[in-house]
Amino acid sequence: MSDMSDAISEFLIESHENLDRLDNDLLTLEERPDDREILASIFRTIxxxxxxxxxxGYSSLESVTHVGENLLGKLRDGALSLDEAITEGLLHMVDAVRQMLAQVEASGTDGGGDWSDLIAELTRLLDVSAAAAPAPAPAPAAAAPELEPAVEVAPTPAPVAQAAEEHVHEGEKAAHGRSVADSKIRVDVEQLDKLMTLVGELVLARNQILQFQPTTEDAGFTATTQRLNLITTELQEGVMKTRMQPIETVWSKLPRVxxxxxxxxxKKMQLVMEGKETDLxxxxxxxxKDPLTHIVRNSVDHGVEPPEARAALGKPEEGTLLLRAFHEGGQVNIEIIDDGGGIDVERVKAKALERRIITPDxxxxxxxxxxxxxxxxxxxSTAAKVTNVSGRGVGMDVVRTNIEQIGGSVDIQSALHEGTTLRIKIPLTLAIIPALVVTxxxxxxxxPQVSLLELVRLDSDSGESRIEYIHGTPVYRLRGNLLPLVYLDEQLGLAKLGGDHVSDTATNIVVLQADGRQFGLVVSDxxxxxxIVVKPLDKQLKEVSVYAGATIMGDGRVALIxxxxxxxxxxxxxSKTGSEGRGLGDDDANTGAGGSQLQTxxxxxxxxxxxxxxxxSTVARLEEFSPDRIxxxxxxxxTQYRGEIMPLVFLSEYFGGVASEREVMEVVVYQHDGCSVGLVVDHILDIVEENLGSMRRSEYPGVLGSTVVDGKITDLLDAPGVIATVLPEFFQQGVCA
Amino acid sequence: MEHQTTSGMQFCTFRLGDLFLGVDVQCVQEVIRYQEMTSVPLAPVAIRGLINLRGQIVTAIDLRKQLDLPPSQLDTPPMNVVIRMEDGAASLLVDEIGDVLDIGEDAFETPPETIRGAARRLISGVFKLDDGLLLVLDPRKAIQVQGTAAETVEAAS
Incomplete structure (x- = not known):
């Protein structure tokens, strides 16, 4: 009995592989209807x-494939030439076969469903050919399957003995298959997973042994350890390779889609694939698989314009969708490029505003x-209309989530009327990853190293002063940009939120990137x-979203990832909903500030x-420019700033002083109605919270008033006033586009 | 070793305060002494940490918390009873390990309706022994942990 089920599962695996190839073969055939080799290959598969x-004993399956085979026989024979109707019919047959195979897999029977419609369709196609072709067509139902290949082997339809016929056929198949079949064996994925786990253990044991190495003087031991190290690394790579498959296995379904x-x-579409052999x-x-299919569907549905629209734009009527995969820096890049209409940024913004995903500001x-x-x-979802293709609730957000779940990232670039490029970066493997260990x-x-951008270490003497606070929220000025800081111990509930972080030693900031946003994670060491070998967490801990898994360290203890x-x-x-919470000005979420007069x-x-x-709150950004950019x-x-022309106001000159000569200009970017002005200051000192209740009003131009901050008299800048004097046209629109 | 009594069941027994508990021996992978563990911040309170069991990471669950019992007053560290279910393993932390007992089914009773709280969910039956009661723990439910403790940790800090 088990032999039987083995035979069935073997049959299923083989058939599924064959069907995937069949889909593509049929599509190729549509382009090159005369390609005998492909026809023969399709025929053989069926x-x-x-x-x-x-x-x-799957009779339904047999009857469907039988008619299909007859039809294919005719095609190969040249008695019939391929047209769209036949391609369609054959694709339907492939679908039916796939459906029945699924049933076989689920229930062990082919379901015995009624496929008479399909059989009738195929027979009709066959009859058309029979009527058109002069060759005598045997009655399809009665024809023995073995008779068909006869046509192929002998161009003259001389009857050949069945046994010999079958033999020739087998021989031909073997000749075709030998190189592949003899050099490959099928291995259960579970077996490979087990191997992978064992190699993971070995890597851990190796790491443990490596820790002993410095403590010993024994040269023999050192040499052996080094060998062990090398072999383990190679073995790890080797086993990892066994789990690799070319991306083609996923792509092969796409031409049909x-x-x-x-x-x-x-629409008219052409699908081009580059780098099919890229391993993953x-x-x-x-x-x-699913994200990719979704993106491709999206490109066809929304990306590429209808032929008329394309023609009107002077583009070829046939849209091109290019899939490209390649390795780069230990990661796999997959690009999905279409030459469609591109994405209208303004429409995207308008939609995002309408959906309240972003604020106007x-x-x-x-x-x-x-x-x-x-x-x-x-x-x-920008789709103006919900079609049955897209708009089924699975949005691009799901695509991104799925890709990020496996440690990948996705980015989009688009030019209106020229096309869109989606770039996916994913790691080669998930089982063993490079990681930074912190305490x-x-x-x-x-x-995980993929999220890591850089490490910043602030020494204790200068450290404190360089961490600044916006409404109690710590930030660090990283090359002129404010980097929000997150204390790991606070986030994990190991220390009080907003507690004192004055440390005697240095402050370590791990600059990380998540979802396109940067932040600094402050850790002790x-x-x-x-x-590290990534091990999934048990289901009891799946709910805790701050961990991606766990690993065993060289000393045998468990560490969380x-x-x-x-x-x-x-x-x-x-924010969980997406793109808010960046940089300055968004700190209104922080309701911690007590009195209404307390200002940052x-x-x-x-x-x-x-x-x-x-x-x-009036400052958009802090920037540093080199003076030669003026x-x-x-x-x-x-100066040129973010693709715009930004006027500069030298504050010290305005107030009658001389700007100090510096290598970098520190600039406070002030924004009004989407236009920016750069206020050049001598030096940015600090960000503080202050109660302005005690401010003394001033009549001096450009100054709102004076108050005491940190024990020193400080003038409060009247930025609109200054700008209105220096750049009278600024508030009347039109300075920036 | 053949089963000597066909009608009875074997239980791996352990103590937790005054309670004498047991789980079906079939579900127990092994019993090991206290292991160093890595605590998991933000995890449900009943999760004490992760232990490395020969390269396998196993979640250690505080059975006292699961049964709403006060923390142990003992000086000795808890023992691990590693439970293996189809979908993974977990370790139950208990005070003291007992023998493996072979008990006839006639001594079994379902727990009384009056039993309250967490115990009602976790205890699937009672065996009447000569020197007391053996409470049978439902291993599946015993390793099920509810709720996250993120909020409680924050509240406590």
């Missing part, structure tokens, strides 16, 4: 399925690239980078002894 299912969908939408871990392949500050990535925000509150944690995305969400660096001020130096402050427009200093 013949094999038919033969096996007859042997296993594209063809059917293009037809349905009345099987689990990763599984994980990207935020929209104005966004770069095109950021705006483009809004299509990945949950609840976003906080006495516990070790591993951070940074240990080392290590290759942090899920950077989860941490970012927990710390509200990322940016302190800076403008002129020799002039200490000034400006309300942080250019002049209409005689006024400007």
């Amino acid at each position: 013949h094999t399925i038919k033969g096996t299912c007859g042997f296993l 594209v063809r059917d969908l293009a037809k349905q939408c009345g 871990d099987k689990t990763i392949l599984e994980a990207i 935020h929209a104005a500050r966004m770069s095109d690239h950021e705006a483009m990535n809004l299509i990945f925000a949950p609840g976003f 906080t509150a006495g516990e070790r944690f591993a951070i 940074i240990n080392d980078t290590e290759e 942090l899920d950077v995305l989860g941490i970012a969400q927990r710390a509200a660096v990322l 001020l940016l302190l800076f130096q403008a002129g020799a002894n002039r200490r000034m402050a400006v309300q942080l 250019e002049y427009a209409s005689g006024k200093p400007v």
